[in-house]
Amino acid sequence: MIRFFVFLAVILLVFSSETFADDREKALTTEPGRSSEGKKVFNDRDKGHCLLCHRFSRSDESFQGTIGPSLDGIATKLDAQQIRYRIVDNSRLNSQTLMPAYFRTEGLVQVAAEFKGKTVLSAQDVEDLVAYLVLDRKGR
Numbered sequence: 001m002i003r004f005f006v007f008l009a010v011i012l013l014v015f016s017s018e019t020f021a022d023d024r025e026k027a028l029t030t031e032p033g034r035s036s037e038g039k040k041v042f043n044d045r046d047k048g049h050c051l052l053c054h055r056f057s058r059s060d061e062s063f064q065g066t067i068g069p070s071l072d073g074i075a076t077k078l079d080a081q082q083i084r085y086r087i088v089d090n091s092r093l094n095s096q097t098l099m100p101a102y103f104r105t106e107g108l109v110q111v112a113a114e115f116k117g118k119t120v121l122s123a124q125d126v127e128d129l130v131a132y133l134v135l136d137r138k139g140r
């Protein structure tokens, strides 16, 4: 009986560490992101346009979206690598997601010639965004 539980524990451990390892992405730049720049990318309707779908109390913009979950307190739930993973290409977690893949060039359909091979955001933009969202540790 004890053996069975040990076996079960090992299986659970293997599975959980795999799911954790799978949703993390290492930093895209060597310099750390700048949260003040990240705020601009977050609010910018021509760049991240995160506000189209997300609410975030620290953003000063008045019109905020409700299609995605609120990002308040996001850093109490996800670490920097997990937040980055979702910004780079959230469809790796949910193939049906509405969230655009901000740092992916492969597998995109119907891309205009001028945007071929280009990502929506630069590596620096992504790092700045992560820094901005991770600052939000207090759950607000």
Ligand code: HEC
Pocket (backbone or CB within 6 Å): 042, 048, 049, 050, 051, 052, 053, 054, 067, 068, 069, 071, 074, 077, 083, 086, 087, 090, 093, 094, 096, 097, 098, 099, 100, 102, 129
């Ligand atoms: C078109 C809508 C849309 C846009 C634009 C969008 N997202 Fe999302 N986002 C979503 C949805 C919907 C989810 C919920 C998860 C899913 O769909 O898989 C999500 C999930 C997330 C999550 C995980 C939240 C959690 O609680 O687990 C983060 C972090 C995130 N988005 C950040 C961003 C950032 C940063 C931007 C801008 C660069 C952005 N999103 C732009 C729709 C969007």
